[in-house]
Structures are given as structure tokens and as C-alpha cells.
Amino acid sequence: MKTAVIRFPGSNCxxxxxxxxxxxxxxxxxxxxxxxxxxxxDIDFIAIPGGFSYGDYLRSGALAARSAIMQDIVRAAERGVxxxxxxxxxxxxxxxxLLPGALMRNSGLDFVCRDVxxxxxxxxxxxxxxxxxxxxxxxxxxxxxxNYFADQETLDELEAxxxxxxxxxxxxxxxxxxxxxxxNKRGNILGMMPHPERAxxxxxxxxxxxxxxxxxxxxxxxxx
Amino acid sequence: MKIxxxxxxxxxxLDPQGRATHxxxxxxxxxxxxxxxxxxxxxxxxxxxxxxxxxxxxxxxLLANTVIENFDIVRFDMDAAAA
Numbered sequence: 001m002k003t004a005v006i007r008f009p010g011s012n013c014x015x016x017x018x019x020x021x022x023x024x025x026x027x028x029x030x031x032x033x034x035x036x037x038x039x040x041x042d043i044d045f046i047a048i049p050g051g052f053s054y055g056d057y058l059r060s061g062a063l064a065a066r067s068a069i070m071q072d073i074v075r076a077a078e079r080g081v082x083x084x085x086x087x088x089x090x091x092x093x094x095x096x097x098l099l100p101g102a103l104m105r106n107s108g109l110d111f112v113c114r115d116v117x118x119x120x121x122x123x124x125x126x127x128x129x130x131x132x133x134x135x136x137x138x139x140x141x142x143x144x145x146x147n148y149f150a151d152q153e154t155l156d157e158l159e160a161x162x163x164x165x166x167x168x169x170x171x172x173x174x175x176x177x178x179x180x181x182x183x184n185k186r187g188n189i190l191g192m193m194p195h196p197e198r199a200x201x202x203x204x205x206x207x208x209x210x211x212x213x214x215x216x217x218x219x220x221x222x223x224x
Numbered sequence: 225m226k227i228x229x230x231x232x233x234x235x236x237x238l239d240p241q242g243r244a245t246h247x248x249x250x251x252x253x254x255x256x257x258x259x260x261x262x263x264x265x266x267x268x269x270x271x272x273x274x275x276x277x278x279x280x281x282x283x284x285x286l287l288a289n290t291v292i293e294n295f296d297i298v299r300f301d302m303d304a305a306a307a
Contacts, residue, residue: 059289066286095289102291105240149237149292174238 001221003029003045006073006089008053008064013086013197017049020197024213034067039076045220046076050087050142050195060103060145061091070096082127082188082220084213087143090181090191099184099191100158101150106143107174113142115205116194117169118180120212124165125187126223130215137208139194141172146193148175148182158182166192190216225270226300227279231288232263263293 003021007014014031021029029047032039039046053064064070070092077083077098085093093099106112115138120131131137150158155177158164166181173193181192199209233239239261246260266287268279279297288295 058286062286062289094291100291102289104238104292107238107240109240109244147238147240151291174240 001025001027001044001217001224002040002042003027003047003217004032004039004043005029005047005049006032006034006039006069007049008034008051008067010053010055011049011051011088013050013088013195016195017047017086017197020200020210020213021045021047021217023200024210024217032069034064034069036072037068038072039069043076043081044224045217046073046081046083047197048073048083048085048089048092049197050089053088053092056145059091059095061088061093061095064088064092065095074098077184077189080186080188082216082223083190084196084216085189085191086195086197087141087146087193090193091145093189093191098189099182100154101148101182103145103193104147104149105145106147106172111142111144112146112172113140114172115140116172116180118166118194119169120166121162121164123162125183125190125219127183127187127190127216127219128165128212130218131212136169137166137212138199138206139196139209139212140198140205141194143173143193146173146175148173148179148193150176161185163187165190166194225272225274227268227270227274228298228300229266229268229279229283229287230263230296230298231266231283231293232296233261234292234294237292 167178196209196212241262283295
């Protein structure tokens with residue numbers, strides 16, 4: 001399986017993501033620079049990593065969302081290619097409008113950097129079916145702008161369609177309805193603030209992140 | 225031609241920065257503040273051929289995130305200012 005990690009100026013979780021994907025797929029992911037115009041037709045899974053793309057200038061993720069590579073990622077999304085955007089990657093996905101809503105300054109104004117406990121909705125997407133609704137997943141967050149906002153109508157739609165993939169058990173940032181991650185209507189795009197790629201090794205505090213990524217990759221493999 | 229774009233949070237969108245600034249002003253002893261909202265101001269220098277609709281398009285596509293923000297365009301007539 002061919003995976004790709006997108007790298008913007010200021011990405012800083014790209015190498016963690018690279019290590020996680022290498023470990024979980026047994027193959028080296030392609031690292032794709034933001035100014036490239038194509039991700040390639042053979043890519044089965046795309047990861048948009050965390051960081052501070054373009055220094056968070058204007059709004060977090062705003063400038064990365066208009067970069068050359070994102071135009072091809074929008075096309076890949078339309079083809080149904082599975083993808084995950086983590087932290088700044090989630091912000092980029094909302095800025096491109098591939099996912100609804102926006103990520104605003106944390107309600108406490110602090111940068112929050114700690115492990116959080118998440119509840120998953122395995123039915124949100126075919127990519128999450130290996131997760132359990134009864135388990136608490138411990139995943140680190142590290143962000144200043146993770147406060148999920150959408151209008152009531154959008155929130156109600158996300159709820160009704162079961163598209164809230166992850167909720168915080170102890171909301172660290174003021175996100176509406178405790179939202180930590182959502183999927184698009186088709187279910188091939190997941191955006192989440194917590195960092196599963198930072199929880200793939202017992203030596204680094206746990207492997208719940210590997211469980212999440214493994215579920216996504218298994219679904220990708222099954223569909224390919 | 226000078227254009228000034230004001231980007232402000234939509235009414236009803238929580239503004240933690242505005243709220244914290246409000247609290248700090250009160251702690252400093254300023255009375256009578258009813259609300260504080262933080263926004264962004266962007267100055268553009270553009271050719272005379274650039275229309276208001278072009279600027280609005282820039283706002284919708286990049287300068288503002290219309291999920292959470294409104295924008296307001298102010299056009300400065302430099303000739304009039306100089307006269």
C-alpha cells in the first residue's frame with residue numbers, strides 16, 4: 001500500500017507520521033512537498049500532518065489550504081481516496097472546506113499539550129470499524145487553535161449523520177459538543193485535533209494511536 | 225488605490241481573546257466596558273482596475289473565513305485625501 005505525507009513549510013509532525021506509516025504498512029511513505037501539483041495516481045492513503053504551516057499566518061491552515069498540492073488533494077478526495085488530517089492538518093481540511101466548521105482559539109486561551117481521553121464512533125466511517133464505542137482512547141493533543149466551531153444546523157447534521165468520529169471525555173479546548181474529530185459525508189476524510197501518530201509506540205506513552213491508524217489502513221487495504 | 229479590509233468574528237461566535245482582553249481592561253480599573261471583540265485589519269494596495277467585487281472575492285476565498293468571520297471593505301480615495 002502506498003501512502004503519502006504532505007509537508008508544508010512549518011509542518012512538524014510529518015516525520016512522526018512517516019515513522020508511524022512506515023511501521024504500520026511496512027513500506028516507506030512518499031513525502032510530498034506543498035508546491036508539488038500532484039500526489040500521484042498510485043497513492044492509496046494521504047496524511048496531512050500537524051505543525052504550524054506558514055507560521056499560522058492569517059489563520060491556522062489558511063495559507064496551506066490554498067497551496068498547489070491541496071488542489072490535487074481536493075481531486076483525490078473527490079475520487080474517494082482515504083485521508084486523515086491531524087491537528088494543523090484538520091485546520092487545513094476545514095479551510096479547504098473538505099470538512100465543515102472551523103477551529104478557533106482554545107477557550108482557555110492556553111496552548112494545551114497533554115494526553116486526552118477520547119470516545120470513538122466506529123460507525124462514523126468504514127475507516128473506523130475496528131474501533132470500539134466502549135473504549136477510551138488515550139491520545140496526546142498539542143494545540144492552540146483546537147476549539148471546534150460550527151453553526152447549530154451543521155452540528156445537528158453532523159450528529160444526525162453520525163459523523164462525529166471522536167469526542168473528548170474531558171474537553172480541553174471548548175470545542176462544541178466535545179468534538180475532537182469529524183468525517184465528511186462520504187466517510188473517506190477524517191480530521192482530528194489529537195495526534196494518533198504520536199501514540200504508536202509503548203516507549204512513548206501508548207499505542208492507542210496505532211489502533212486508530214491501523215483501522216484506517218486496514219479499511220484502505222480492503223477497498224484497494 | 226488603498227483598500228482596508230476589516231475582518232470581524234460573526235455575532236454569536238465566541239471570542240476568547242476579546243473576553244480575556246475585556247477582563248484585563250476591567251482588572252486595570254477601566255469601567256463601563258460592555259463588550260470587547262478582537263478582529264483583524266488588512267491593508268491592500270491595488271491597481272485602480274481592481275473592483276470591489278474582486279476584493280470581496282479575495283475576502284471570501286482567503287482573507288476571511290466566512291464560516292466564522294464577516295468582512296467589511298473600505299476604499300480610500302487618496303486624491304481626495306490629498307486635496
